[in-house]
Structure formats: C-alpha cells, structure tokens
Amino acid sequence: xxxxxxxxxxxGHLHKTFHAKNRKQDEVNEVIRDFNxxxxxNEFVVLFGPGQxxxxxxLNILAGLEEKNSGTVVVNDIEVTGPRQDRGMVxxxxxxxxxxxxxxxxxxxxxxQGMKHSDxxxxxxxxxxxxxxxxxxxxxxxxxxxxxxxRVGIARAYCNDPEVIFMDEPFGHLDAQTRYLMEEExxxxxxxxxxxxxxxxxxxxxxxxxxxxxxxxxxxPTHVDKEYVVDIPRPRDYTSPGFLALREEITARIDTTNL
Amino acid sequence: MFFPNPIEVLTxxxxxxxxxxxxxxxxxHTLFSLKRVAVGFGLSSLSGIxxxxxxxxxxxxxxxxxxxxNIIRPIxxxxxxxxxxxxxxxxxxxxxxxxxxxxxxxxxxxxxxxxVKVNPVLEGAARLLGANDxxxxxxxxxxxxxxxxxxxxxxxxxxxxxxxxxxxxISSYEGAGWIINMxxxxxxxxxxxxxxxxxxxxxxxxxxxxxxxxxxLCSWTIRGR
Amino acid sequence: MEDKKIKVEVRNLTKSFxxxxxxxxxxxxxFDGEFLCIVGPTGCGKTTFLNSLTKLYDIDxxxxxxxxxEINPRKHNLAYIFQEYSTMEWLKVQENIEYGLKxxxxxxxxxxxxxxxxxxxxxxxxxxxxxxxxxxxSMLQRVVIARAFAIQPDLLLMDEPYGQLDLTLKYxxxxxxxxxxxxxxxxxxxxxxxxxxxxxxxxRIIVLTNKPTKIKTxxxxxxxxxxxxxxxxxxKLRNQVTDLIKWW
Ligand SMILES: Nc1ncnc2c1ncn2[C@@H]1O[C@H](COP(=O)(O)OP(=O)(O)OP(=O)(O)O)[C@@H](O)[C@H]1O
Ligand SMILES: Nc1ncnc2c1ncn2[C@@H]1O[C@H](COP(=O)(O)OP(=O)(O)OP(=O)(O)O)[C@@H](O)[C@H]1O
Ligand SMILES: [Mg+2]
Ligand SMILES: [Mg+2]
Numbered sequence: 001x002x003x004x005x006x007x008x009x010x011x012g013h014l015h016k017t018f019h020a021k022n023r024k025q026d027e028v029n030e031v032i033r034d035f036n037x038x039x040x041x042n043e044f045v046v047l048f049g050p051g052q053x054x055x056x057x058x059l060n061i062l063a064g065l066e067e068k069n070s071g072t073v074v075v076n077d078i079e080v081t082g083p084r085q086d087r088g089m090v091x092x093x094x095x096x097x098x099x100x101x102x103x104x105x106x107x108x109x110x111x112x113q114g115m116k117h118s119d120x121x122x123x124x125x126x127x128x129x130x131x132x133x134x135x136x137x138x139x140x141x142x143x144x145x146x147x148x149x150x151r152v153g154i155a156r157a158y159c160n161d162p163e164v165i166f167m168d169e170p171f172g173h174l175d176a177q178t179r180y181l182m183e184e185e186x187x188x189x190x191x192x193x194x195x196x197x198x199x200x201x202x203x204x205x206x207x208x209x210x211x212x213x214x215x216x217x218x219x220x221p222t223h224v225d226k227e228y229v230v231d232i233p234r235p236r237d238y239t240s241p242g243f244l245a246l247r248e249e250i251t252a253r254i255d256t257t258n259l
Numbered sequence: 260m261f262f263p264n265p266i267e268v269l270t271x272x273x274x275x276x277x278x279x280x281x282x283x284x285x286x287x288h289t290l291f292s293l294k295r296v297a298v299g300f301g302l303s304s305l306s307g308i309x310x311x312x313x314x315x316x317x318x319x320x321x322x323x324x325x326x327x328x329n330i331i332r333p334i335x336x337x338x339x340x341x342x343x344x345x346x347x348x349x350x351x352x353x354x355x356x357x358x359x360x361x362x363x364x365x366x367x368x369x370x371x372x373x374x375v376k377v378n379p380v381l382e383g384a385a386r387l388l389g390a391n392d393x394x395x396x397x398x399x400x401x402x403x404x405x406x407x408x409x410x411x412x413x414x415x416x417x418x419x420x421x422x423x424x425x426x427x428x429i430s431s432y433e434g435a436g437w438i439i440n441m442x443x444x445x446x447x448x449x450x451x452x453x454x455x456x457x458x459x460x461x462x463x464x465x466x467x468x469x470x471x472x473x474x475x476l477c478s479w480t481i482r483g484r
Numbered sequence: 485m486e487d488k489k490i491k492v493e494v495r496n497l498t499k500s501f502x503x504x505x506x507x508x509x510x511x512x513x514x515f516d517g518e519f520l521c522i523v524g525p526t527g528c529g530k531t532t533f534l535n536s537l538t539k540l541y542d543i544d545x546x547x548x549x550x551x552x553x554e555i556n557p558r559k560h561n562l563a564y565i566f567q568e569y570s571t572m573e574w575l576k577v578q579e580n581i582e583y584g585l586k587x588x589x590x591x592x593x594x595x596x597x598x599x600x601x602x603x604x605x606x607x608x609x610x611x612x613x614x615x616x617x618x619x620x621x622s623m624l625q626r627v628v629i630a631r632a633f634a635i636q637p638d639l640l641l642m643d644e645p646y647g648q649l650d651l652t653l654k655y656x657x658x659x660x661x662x663x664x665x666x667x668x669x670x671x672x673x674x675x676x677x678x679x680x681x682x683x684x685x686x687x688r689i690i691v692l693t694n695k696p697t698k699i700k701t702x703x704x705x706x707x708x709x710x711x712x713x714x715x716x717x718x719x720k721l722r723n724q725v726t727d728l729i730k731w732w
Contacts, residue, residue, distance in 0.1 A: 020614060020615075050650045051623070051648075052623050056620055143501065175525050175677040178525065202651065
C-alpha cells in the first residue's frame with residue numbers, strides 16, 4: 001500500500017517455544033520460528049494460517065500479553081514489554097468481564113482512564129449501537145448468545161480508541177449476514193478513523209474482503225510463507241473477477257504447501 | 260421424660276418470648292447470642308478477607324504468613340477455649356475470640372483461593388484497556404474472588420453460630436447457649452428444646468440473609484433458566 | 485415424508501427470558517437417523533432451543549420429547565457439543581476424551597481403543613498430555629468433538645461445532661461426521677452459521693427467523709452423497725438457501 005506510511009509494528013526474528021510442565025512429562029512445543037512482520041500506519045494486515053499454528057500466540061506477543069523467547073517487537077516506536085492501552089485486542093474467546101454489564105464492559109477502558117460519566121456513557125452507547133446490541137446495555141454476559149458476546153468484545157476494543165488493534169477471529173460465532181454487516185462496519189471504521197489493524201481469520205473471503213495485505217503463515221513452528229498485497233478497489237465485491245482470481249491463487253498455494 | 264411433646268415445647272417457647280428465663284426473656288437471650296456472633300464473625304470476616312486477599316495478591320506476604328497460618332489452620336475453633344479463658348478471663352472478649360477463631364481460617368483460605376484463581380486472560384485484558392495495578396485489583400481481582408469469598412463466609416457463619424453456643428455453655432449468664440446449659444443442669448428437657456428451637460430459627464435466618472446478600476452481590480453469575 | 489419414526493418431537497414450544505420472547509410457538513420433529521441442520525441469525529434462540537431440549541432451561545409452554553418421552557441423559561445415549569468450550573480444565577486432553585466413556589462404564593480396553601481412534605481423527609495425538617489452558621481455540625474445540633464422537637451417541641446435538649476450525653480440518657471433520665452418521669444411523673441436530681456447511685451435511689434444513697423466533701421455512705435436501713461443493717445442483721441449493729435467509 002502506501003509505502004510512505006510510518007512503520008507502526010516492527011517484529012523481527014521472533015521465536016517462541018512453550019515448555020508445558022505436566023505432572024510427569026515436560027512437553028516442549030516450538031510454536032514460532034523466525035517470524036518477521038512489518039506493518040505501516042493505517043494498514044490492515046490479515047494473518048492467515050492453519051489451525052493451532054500460533055496466530056493467537058503472535059498477537060499476544062505483539063500486545064505484550066505473552067513473553068517471547070527472542071527477537072524484537074516494537075509497536076508505536078516503543079519496545080513491547082507489557083500491555084499498554086495504545087494497543088487493543090479482540091479476543092478469540094471473547095474474554096468479557098462476567099461481573100460487568102454490557103455497557104460497563106464496553107466502557108471499561110475510558111472509565112479506567114478517568115473519563116467523565118456522561119462522556120463514557122455516550123461513547124459506549126455509540127459502539128453498542130454500532131454492533132447492534134441496543135437494548136442489551138444492562139445485561140450481564142452470561143445472558144447473551146455466543147455471537148452477541150463476540151460483538152461486545154469488538155465494541156469494547158474500539159471504545160478504547162487504540163492506535164493499533166489486534167483482532168483474533170472476531171467473527172467466528174456470527175452468522176453470515178451479521179458477519180457481512182460487521183465486516184462492512186469494520187471497513188467503515190477503519191477508513192473513517194484510520195487505524196492500524198492486525199486481523200486473524202481462517203475465512204479466505206473475509207481475508208480478501210478486508211485486507212490491504214494478507215500474510216500467509218506456515219504450520220508450526222510458524223513463520224511467514226508468502227505475502228499478498230490486495231489492491232482491489234474498495235468497496236470490494238465477493239464475486240468480482242479480481243476477487244475470485246486472488247482467492248484461487250491463495251487457495252492453490254495452501255493446497256500445494258499442504259497447510 | 261427425655262422427649263417432651265411438641266405442643267408443650269411450642270407453648271413454652273411462645274411464652275418465654277416475653278417472659279423471663281433467668282435474667283432475661285428468650286428474645287433477649289437470642290439477641291445476646293446474635294450480638295456476640297455479629298462482633299466475632301464481623302471481625303473474622305473483615306480480617307480474614309483482608310489477609311486472604313493479601314496473601315493471594317502478594318507472594319511475599321504469602322511466604323511470610325503462610326507457615327504461621329498453616330499451624331493455626333487445623334486447630335478447631337473450640338480447641339481455643341481453655342487458652343482463651345486463661346488469656347482473657349471469662350468476659351465477653353473470650354467469647355468474641357472463640358467465635359473469631361471458629362470462622363477465621365476458612366475465610367482466609369477461600370479469599371486466598373479466589374484471588375489466585377483469577378483468570379490471567381481477564382487481567383491482561385484489563386491492562387490492555389489501560390487499567391493500572393490498583394484498578395486491576397479493584398476491578399478484576401476482587402470481583403472475580405467474590406464468589407469464593409462468599410462460599411467461605413457461608414461456612415464460617417455456621418461455625419460461628421456453633422462457637423457462640425459452646426462459649427455460652429461454658430461461662431455466661433445469658434444467651435441461647437446458656438438456656439440449653441440451664442436446662443441440662445436442671446433436667447428440664449423442655450427448656451433445652453426451647454433453646455434448640457431458637458438456635459435453629461436464627462441459624463436458618465442467618466444463612467438465608469447471607470444467601471440473599473450473595474444473590475445481590477454476585478447476580479452476574481446467575482444464568483437463569 | 486413417509487411414515488418415519490420420530491426421534492425428537494417439539495410441540496408448541498414457547499420460551500422467554502423475562503419479557504424477552506425468544507422462541508414463539510415452535511413445532512417440528514426430527515426423524516430417527518436424520519441429519520437436520522438449523523440455521524438462523526445470531527441471538528435468535530438456537531442455543532436456547534438445545535438447552536431447553538436437554539433441560540438446562542425450563543420452557544414456558546409446549547413440550548419436547550425424545551422417543552416419545554422426556555429426555556433422560558441416563559437412558560438416552562446422547563452427546564451435546566456446546567457452543568462455548570466445555571473442556572474440563574483439570575483434566576488432560578486424553579482424560580477429557582475418556583471422561584464420557586468412563587461415566588458410561590465402558591471396559592478399559594474399549595475406552596483405550598475408542599479414545600485412540602478419535603484422538604487420531606481430530607489430530608491431537610501429540611497433545612494427549614496437555615491441559616486445556618495450554619491449547620489453542622481450535623484444539624479445545626476438537627477435544628470436545630472427540631469426546632462426543634467417542635461415545636457413539638444415538639442423538640448428537642452440535643452447536644456450531646466447526647466455527648473455529650481451519651478449512652482443511654473442517655472438511656475432514658465434516659466427512660468424519662458423515663461417516664459416523666452413515667455407519668451408526670445417529671440422529672444429528674447440527675446448528676451452524678455456514679450455509680455451505682448446512683447444504684453439504686444435511687437431509688433437511690430448518691431456517692429460523694429473527695426474535696421472536698419462528699420457523700421461517702424448511703428445505704428438504706436430497707442431493708446425492710457424497711456431495712461436492714462445486715456441483716451445479718449444490719451451488720443452486722446453496723444460493724436458494726442464502727436468498728431465503730436474508731433477514732435484514
Ligand atoms: N500456555 C501454553 N502452554 C503450552 N503450550 C501452549 C500455550 N499456549 C499455546 N500453546 C501451544 O501453542 C500452539 C499455538 O497456539 P495458538 O493459540 O497460538 O494457535 P492459533 O494459531 O491461534 O490456533 P487457533 O486457530 O486454534 O486459534 C498450540 O500448539 C498450543 O498447544
Ligand atoms: N440465560 C439467559 N437469560 C436471559 N436471556 C438469555 C439467556 N440465554 C439466552 N438469552 C437471550 O436469548 C436470546 C437467544 O439466545 P441464544 O443463545 O439461544 O441465541 P443463538 O441463536 O444461539 O445465537 P448465536 O448464534 O449468537 O449463538 C438472546 O437474545 C439472549 O440474550
Ligand atoms: Mg487462536
Ligand atoms: Mg448460540
């Protein structure tokens with residue numbers, strides 16, 4: 001995309017091995033081997049890889065939620081050592097605070113930073129409306145359906161205005177229609193407010209629809225297999241020739257490398 | 260007669276609600292016991308929760324307190340009675356102390372458990388959203404420990420109620436325990452049963468008040484059917 | 485349909501939470517040995533239906549019966565794959581899978597044999613000794629699928645089981661499910677958001693409306709098996725279903 005943009009995420013020679021200590025055995029699991037990624041400001045990058053290859057682990061390391069073994073991770077010109085509010089995360093497992101109502105979950109970030117009551121309320125309401133949960137503000141997460149919980153997670157991340165946002169299969173539990181609507185909303189938000197996004201998905205259509213660049217990952221120990229720049233003009237059409245051709249190309253690559 | 264008929268017990272029970280047994284009527288006796296539980300249990304809850312949460316939150320505190328606590332923990336509350344009498348005489352302090360020790364260990368352990376079992380993913384999520392250490396403590400660790408803390412409080416409340424009876428049977432001139440003791444000494448089974456009925460009713464009420472409180476504070480765990 | 489045996493019968497089912505009416509007088513039946521897919525918008529009450537069927541929720545009115553009687557987990561051989569990850573945190577992968585078999589009192593040899601088969605099938609052989617907290621999301625999902633397959637149920641309830649899986653694995657497990665179903669004539673109730681998946685798997689598809697939820701329509705799907713997603717007939721049916729469920 002625009003090569004002038006300033007570099008937001010710089011991740012070099014990343015390695016990660018888990019040592020899982022289980023009763024007797026000590027399981028060693030090398031998950032990431034020499035992973036490199038550079039993301040420019042306002043770029044929308046999709047990580048596309050097979051199951052359990054380490055996508056969640058990569059996002060966790062970029063967000064500062066997981067320790068790395070070696071390599072450099074710099075986000076926003078700051079070496080990552082722990083979580084910071086300039087980065088946001090939409091979790092694959094939703095990770096809502098079960099003791100907070102929907103509105104308090106969404107407003108958690110602004111509240112922690114001491115925003116005024118009327119301000120956070122308005123802001124949270126805006127995002128709740130955006131994800132289509134109007135009327136459920138006062139509901140606790142246990143009383144929401146899977147898809148509704150996922151949307152609360154999305155609203156919570158956006159409500160905190162992060163500069164960089166990590167999304168880990170955020171639409172896994174949504175039906176096709178809501179998914180399309182949400183994809184469009186995300187697109188709009190990202191173009192309107194311009195944010196840097198790293199997005200994980202296992203849905204190829206979703207990847208092409210949203211991405212400026214798709215980064216294909218290998219099986220574990222994972223690293224970058226190939227990158228595709230997507231320069232189909234937006235808004236994109238799922239059935240346009242360019243779209244279908246790229247879809248073919250990536251699917252073929254996955255088949256041949258047997259990911 | 261070892262077991263008087265229920266009607267007799269009931270009429271005597273109603274009668275004593277307003278008429279004196281010893282120095283006070285039954286209502287007053289029960290209130291005396293209640294006050295003792297309130298003080299002893301209140302103190303053990305407050306200090307137990309603070310200590311337990313502190314142990315769970317800070318490894319250092321845990322390392323310092325844990326050995327001491329492990330020695331005290333297996334001793335049942337009632338085993339403290341002789342020592343308590345030697346230390347504090349036979350006044351109210353002794354009774355508070357016995358009740359305190361009856362519930363303390365359980366509250367500490369449960370609060371500790373709740374604090375260490377906080378989901379690390381939620382803690383990370385809060386930090387990513389900009390919460391500092393203090394905020395993580397009050398907005399994530401404490402709320403997720405509440406269900407555990409309440410489980411501890413429930414159990415401790417019933418042991419406290421048990422401890423007050425024991426304390427009163429040993430040395431006092433008032434309270435539900437005293438009534439039972441009195442009945443025993445005079446061979447009055449009706450009086451014993453009246454004391455027991457009073458205890459049962461209050462114990463039942465206390466447990467329910469606790470449950471209602473828990474419902475209020477932990478309503479987010481209730482999924483409903 | 486001809487006079488097939490009815491496995492699950494739902495009559496006038498109504499269910500609300502407070503004043504939120506979720507299921508509004510829904511009636512349908514599932515035939516013995518049938519593969520039924522249910523699709524509908526998020527939050528319309530699909531999970532609520534399965535939870536009512538398994539008695540996790542009380543219903544307001546109507547009835548749900550299995551083999552003509554109220555459901556009873558001890559009597560009916562059923563497995564339920566929940567939408568949220570329902571692994572047991574304190575058990576390793578292998579123990580999680582063995583759990584259901586142990587409850588049903590299978591012999592140790594049978595337990596080992598069945599566990600080995602399903603653990604291979606979901607590709608977790610290397611991870612037998614891991615605890616759930618050490619697994620990725622799709623691996624958790626596979627543990628639950630394996631646990632359900634191992635007990636070889638007569639009635640299999642699946643709530644969006646394949647949502648988190650990557651394509652290759654999804655296709656593989658769809659085929660495994662079909663194989664099990666054809667071999668054992670299991671009755672399968674399968675909830676999904678993925679229309680392609682529904683058309684690929686089902687005998688019949690029930691399409692639900694938005695809340696308050698009713699049955700919008702049902703589609704008999706008798707494409708010959710094995711099916712191919714690129715077949716003309718397949719694409720036609722897929723588009724037909726997609727058009728039907730445009731609920732905005
Ligand atoms: N805490 C942990 N201890 C040990 N191993 C772990 C831990 N967390 C993750 N792993 C391992 O790391 C590998 C990658 O996990 P990760 O969650 O990053 O995968 P993923 O690509 O996000 O997969 P999915 O598509 O299923 O979400 C898995 O093999 C998993 O077992
Ligand atoms: N225990 C509950 N208490 C109150 N409301 C509930 C409860 N469970 C579900 N609901 C409500 O019922 C509706 C249907 O929820 P359900 O989980 O059945 O949806 P679903 O069709 O499974 O959706 P999804 O595809 O997102 O999982 C939702 O609006 C939800 O908020
Ligand atoms: Mg993941
Ligand atoms: Mg559901």
